Amino acid sequence: MMLSCKEVTRLVSQGLDRRLPFGRRVALRVHLAICDGCTNFSKQMGFLRKAVAKLAEQSPKS
Amino acid sequence: MDDFRSRVQGERAYLLRYAGLQLRDSHAAEDTVQETLLAALAGEAGFAGRSNLRTWLTGILKHKIIDAIRRSSREATLLAAEAGATELDALFDERGHWIDAPGAWADPDASLEQKRFFAALEACLARLPHKIAQAFMMREHLGLETGEICKELGVTATHCWVLLYRARVALRECLEKDWFRK
Numbered sequence: 001m002m003l004s005c006k007e008v009t010r011l012v013s014q015g016l017d018r019r020l021p022f023g024r025r026v027a028l029r030v031h032l033a034i035c036d037g038c039t040n041f042s043k044q045m046g047f048l049r050k051a052v053a054k055l056a057e058q059s060p061k062s
Numbered sequence: 063m064d065d066f067r068s069r070v071q072g073e074r075a076y077l078l079r080y081a082g083l084q085l086r087d088s089h090a091a092e093d094t095v096q097e098t099l100l101a102a103l104a105g106e107a108g109f110a111g112r113s114n115l116r117t118w119l120t121g122i123l124k125h126k127i128i129d130a131i132r133r134s135s136r137e138a139t140l141l142a143a144e145a146g147a148t149e150l151d152a153l154f155d156e157r158g159h160w161i162d163a164p165g166a167w168a169d170p171d172a173s174l175e176q177k178r179f180f181a182a183l184e185a186c187l188a189r190l191p192h193k194i195a196q197a198f199m200m201r202e203h204l205g206l207e208t209g210e211i212c213k214e215l216g217v218t219a220t221h222c223w224v225l226l227y228r229a230r231v232a233l234r235e236c237l238e239k240d241w242f243r244k
Contacts, residue, residue: 004158006150013227017201017208037163047170051183052202055082058180059107 003031008038014044066109070102073119080120084127084199086188090134094126101126131196131214149232164234167242179241186236190229197222198229209230 003011008031011024020028032039077098083089101122102109107116155161173179187195193215200211210221 004154005160005163006154006158009231010227013230014223016230017223017226037160040166041234042099042162044164044167045172045230047167048237049202050228051174051179052199054174055180055183056076056083056203058177059079 003027005031005035005038008032008035009041012038012042016045016049066106067103069115070099070119071117074099076116077119077123081123081127083184083187083203084196085130086192086195090130094123094130097126097217098123117195127204128214131200136137145154149235150228153231153235164238167238170242173241182241183233183237187241188231189236190232194225194229197225198233201226 008028011020013026014020015025015028033044063109074095077095078091081094083090085091085094096156098119102119105122109115112118144152153161183214197215200206200214206214208219208222208226212219215222215225217225
């Protein structure tokens with residue numbers, strides 16, 4: 001079954017919050033293998049997590 | 063003893079910032095930090111050099127922040143049902159395809175070395191609707207699991223995932239527009 005990009009973005013986000021069921025993980029991987037837009041989206045989600053984790057270490061704005 | 067007190071005080075600015083990022087209200091942040099410092103000074107034995115002082119204080123502070131969120135969600139009648147998935151609908155066509163697919167960001171890790179990037183990120187966070195920001199920061203800043211977030215905010219797991227999803231999508235859009243494409 002093909003996922004739409006919209007569904008893929010939803011699953012990419014959910015995948016950061018819980019372990020997705022096996023079938024979803026496979027469908028996600030298949031989609032990401034052929035879709036640049038969603039692959040970029042997915043990488044950017046990982047980056048966002050990293051960036052927010054570093055936010056508290058920044059000295060307060062004056 | 064006094065050395066411990068001054069070391070604890072020395073972490074105050076960090077703790078204030080930490081609390082402020084989650085609570086977005088300087089009075090509430092001030093209160094939680096005050097409670098944390100008092101609890102820390104009263105519980106010095108609990109620290110006893112076991113871990114890094116900042117880590118230990120942050121652990122206490124997290125509990126105080128969660129208490130504050132719990133109190134305020136009880137007060138403000140929650141869920142003024144922050145409008146539907148409108149911003150999402152603008153990104154995809156009716157078949158769920160990107161209208162304007164995300165491009166790659168040039169060397170995003172280099173941004174993590176720049177103060178201005180974090181100012182842009184904070185500005186983007188400030189633009190999120192309150193409840194969405196709250197859920198997102200509980201997840202990514204406090205590092206809570208979705209189950210705990212749902213419980214504290216009084217929403218279902220599904221709703222929780224939707225809040226987090228909407229936060230991430232909105233932040234991605236905002237960073238792209240205000241930082242990566244500038």
